[in-house]
Amino acid sequence: MTANEKIISTGAAAAPPSMHEITYRDAIVAALREEMRRDPKTLIMGEDIGESGGPFKTCQGLYEEFGAARVRDTPIAEAGFVGAALGLALTGFRPIVEIMFSDFLGVCFDQIANSIAKHRFMSGGRVKIPIVIRALGGAGLRFGAQHSQTAESWLLSVPGLKIICPSNPEQAYLMLKAAIRDDNPVLVLEHKALLSMKGLVPAGADDVAMPTGPRVLRPGRHATIVASLAMVGKALAAADSLKAEGIEAEVIDIQVLRPMNVAPISDSVRRTNILVTVEEQAPTGGWSSDVVADVVSQAFDYLDAPPARVTLPDHPLPYSPHLEDALIPSPERIAATVKSLL
Amino acid sequence: MSEPPRESGSASNQAAAALSVEDRIGLFRTMTLIREFEEQVHRSYLEGLVHGTTHLCNGQEAVSAGVAKALRDDDYVSYTYRGHGQCLARGMDLEAAFAELFGRETGVCGGIGGSMHLTDIDRGLIGAFGIVGAGLPVAVGAGLSAQLAGRKQVSVCFFGDGATNIGAFHEAMNMAQVWKLPVIFVCENNLYGEFSHILHTTPYENLVVRAAGYSMQTELVDGNDVLAVYDAAAPAVSRARDGEGPTFIECKTYRHRGHSRTDPAKYRDPAEVEAWLKRDPISLYRAELGAAGLLSDAEAEGIAAELRLLVKSAADRAAAAPWPSPTQDFMARTFVQ
Numbered sequence: 060m061t062a063n064e065k066i067i068s069t070g071a072a073a074a075p076p077s078m079h080e081i082t083y084r085d086a087i088v089a090a091l092r093e094e095m096r097r098d099p100k101t102l103i104m105g106e107d108i109g110e111s112g113g114p115f116k117t118c119q120g121l122y123e124e125f126g127a128a129r130v131r132d133t134p135i136a137e138a139g140f141v142g143a144a145l146g147l148a149l150t151g152f153r154p155i156v157e158i159m160f161s162d163f164l165g166v167c168f169d170q171i172a173n174s175i176a177k178h179r180f181m182s183g184g185r186v187k188i189p190i191v192i193r194a195l196g197g198a199g200l201r202f203g204a205q206h207s208q209t210a211e212s213w214l215l216s217v218p219g220l221k222i223i224c225p226s227n228p229e230q231a232y233l234m235l236k237a238a239i240r241d242d243n244p245v246l247v248l249e250h251k252a253l254l255s256m257k258g259l260v261p262a263g264a265d266d267v268a269m270p271t272g273p274r275v276l277r278p279g280r281h282a283t284i285v286a287s288l289a290m291v292g293k294a295l296a297a298a299d300s301l302k303a304e305g306i307e308a309e310v311i312d313i314q315v316l317r318p319m320n321v322a323p324i325s326d327s328v329r330r331t332n333i334l335v336t337v338e339e340q341a342p343t344g345g346w347s348s349d350v351v352a353d354v355v356s357q358a359f360d361y362l363d364a365p366p367a368r369v370t371l372p373d374h375p376l377p378y379s380p381h382l383e384d385a386l387i388p389s390p391e392r393i394a395a396t397v398k399s400l401l
Numbered sequence: 402m403s404e405p406p407r408e409s410g411s412a413s414n415q416a417a418a419a420l421s422v423e424d425r426i427g428l429f430r431t432m433t434l435i436r437e438f439e440e441q442v443h444r445s446y447l448e449g450l451v452h453g454t455t456h457l458c459n460g461q462e463a464v465s466a467g468v469a470k471a472l473r474d475d476d477y478v479s480y481t482y483r484g485h486g487q488c489l490a491r492g493m494d495l496e497a498a499f500a501e502l503f504g505r506e507t508g509v510c511g512g513i514g515g516s517m518h519l520t521d522i523d524r525g526l527i528g529a530f531g532i533v534g535a536g537l538p539v540a541v542g543a544g545l546s547a548q549l550a551g552r553k554q555v556s557v558c559f560f561g562d563g564a565t566n567i568g569a570f571h572e573a574m575n576m577a578q579v580w581k582l583p584v585i586f587v588c589e590n591n592l593y594g595e596f597s598h599i600l601h602t603t604p605y606e607n608l609v610v611r612a613a614g615y616s617m618q619t620e621l622v623d624g625n626d627v628l629a630v631y632d633a634a635a636p637a638v639s640r641a642r643d644g645e646g647p648t649f650i651e652c653k654t655y656r657h658r659g660h661s662r663t664d665p666a667k668y669r670d671p672a673e674v675e676a677w678l679k680r681d682p683i684s685l686y687r688a689e690l691g692a693a694g695l696l697s698d699a700e701a702e703g704i705a706a707e708l709r710l711l712v713k714s715a716a717d718r719a720a721a722a723p724w725p726s727p728t729q730d731f732m733a734r735t736f737v738q
Contacts, residue, residue, distance in 0.1 A: 139572030146542020
């Protein structure tokens with residue numbers, strides 16, 4: 060059982076919360092609403108998240124319930140309000156910030172990488188930094204090169220952060236709730252193309268915990284496919300088409316980029332002997348490079364073929380739907396990659 | 402060449418006029434303690450006890466002392482790598498401060514932070530920021546925290562003139578003003594951003610101009626006059642506590658030494674340095690106390706000697722402290738488990 064399966068099962072064991080079918084977007088809103096009700100020290104800041112409910116409606120209804128002091132519209136100043144989150148966290152609050160597009164993490168990179176991620180460490184472990192940074196990223200919405208990045212790679216190399224990536228409504232809900240309760244800085248990378256995805260989500264789950272590693276979403280014995288965010292759905296679709304050809308692919312959601320735990324992926328590869336990673340990012344410096352490196356170290360003798368990485372090309376994303384669709388890893392490309400290794 | 406301010410602003414002091422003799426002597430003690438500490442840091446560096454680099458605040462003691470005097474214990478203070486003075490003015494333990502600079506286990510941050518990152522949350526010393534300007538948004542967050550908590554605390558942020566050219570400064574100033582936060586922005590304008598004179602990087606010397614751009618209340622004071630600093634800080638703090646929003650206080654001052662350990666500061670006109678050394682904040686204040694009959698030369702020397710001994714003995718104890726363990730649980734220092 061992986062750590063995340065444990066989360067869900069314990070959530071179900073305590074007082075079986077009823078499941079309801081909601082969107083990824085509404086799962087985010089539900090997690091925020093429930094945790095803000097639970098702890099008056101929580102508050103959320105971001106651009107147009109107040110009366111407007113957020114540009115992607117991920118804060119819908121929060122302003123009406125919690126008011127302007129706890130659902131705070133900020134100037135367009137990511138370094139300013141992300142830095143302010145650190146000041147709030149150091150003085151007893153539990154701030155959540157919304158970064159409208161993950162691409163804008165670049166604007167507040169210093170506050171995250173040099174201040175938020177290091178402040179506890181530099182104090183000798185004498186302060187705590189309970190901050191959640193939610194950033195909406197990802198391609199497929201024809202937003203062009205500056206509004207389509209998942210930005211998973213950017214902060215991957217920064218010690219002191221936790222980074223989690225929900226790939227479906229249930230995870231968006233459970234992982235965000237756990238992140239808000241965590242006493243450490245957590246970057247939650249959400250995906251815009253998943254906002255309308257529907258799925259079964261527990262209502263009012265109270266027993267939540269941060270995931271500590273990858274999660275097997277679909278078992279299989281012929282190949283291991285590891286993906287994140289919107290690529291998880293593509294990997295599952297690829298597994299469906301491979302199934303029709305008698306190939307059983309195991310699909311693993313990496314879901315926790317920091318601290319990264321590759322051991323469960325190596326366990327899977329020891330059974331399947333084939334590894335394919337799928338990442339919605341350029342090929343250099345992303346999490347899939349680490350996964351491949353660690354699997355090679357941990358399970359080298361079990362590999363029947365060199366691991367393969369399916370990624371975006373090594374240039375920015377274009378705008379035209381015709382071009383964007385051609386570049387985002389597709390189920391067909393993933394399936395073909397798996398078959399090429401068998 | 403940049404001229405030091407000629408006139409002390411203390412003649413028109415109102416808040417300062419209400420200070421007791423004990424308070425006035427206390428300000429002298431605070432400034433002298435900071436000076437003696439920094440002089441000891443310099444000596445300890447030469448002895449190989451301080452590692453890497455260190456940024457001394459000799460010459461700027463009046464700013465730390467004057468502002469700290471206006472604060473309560475539960476206020477929040479953030480500062481920069483040149484922040485030893487602010488920490489001492491808030492009562493940081495001398496031995497723990499030295500031990501941190503020496504990289505020892507008993508340091509205020511366990512030897513993990515170092516000279517640029519003295520933090521002592523129990524004294525409201527929420528952090529020293531080594532990236533120029535990075536502390537300002539954090540101070541705004543602490544100010545928002547104070548506003549939300551409703552306990553009339555204030556958040557004070559110290560930074561140099563160089564920080565006013567970075568984006569974080571402007572974002573922080575704007576947010577503090579638009580939300581009417583109890584934040585006091587204290588700019589220690591020592592005329593040099595690292596090695597560059599302010600007029601090489603900024604179109605004017607008086608940075609209060611920038612605060613005016615945010616409709617923020619401003620004070621421009623002689624940062625080498627501790628009573629003038631206090632006199633600017635006290636009403637600003639009082640306004641902030643009363644919900645009247647932030648203030649930008651520009652303190653004109655000068656660092657006696659270079660930017661950091663390796664900087665001999667040869668880019669400064671010797672005549673300029675000489676003029677400012679004549680306006681050493683401690684000598685000026687000592688003369689003022691002497692003229693008022695509050696502190697004799699012998700008493701002043703006595704205080705300096707006493708503090709020098711205190712500082713030396715703290716440094717000696719810190720130098721004898723053990724090194725931190727390289728096998729300690731660093732992940733527990735990084736994350737709350």
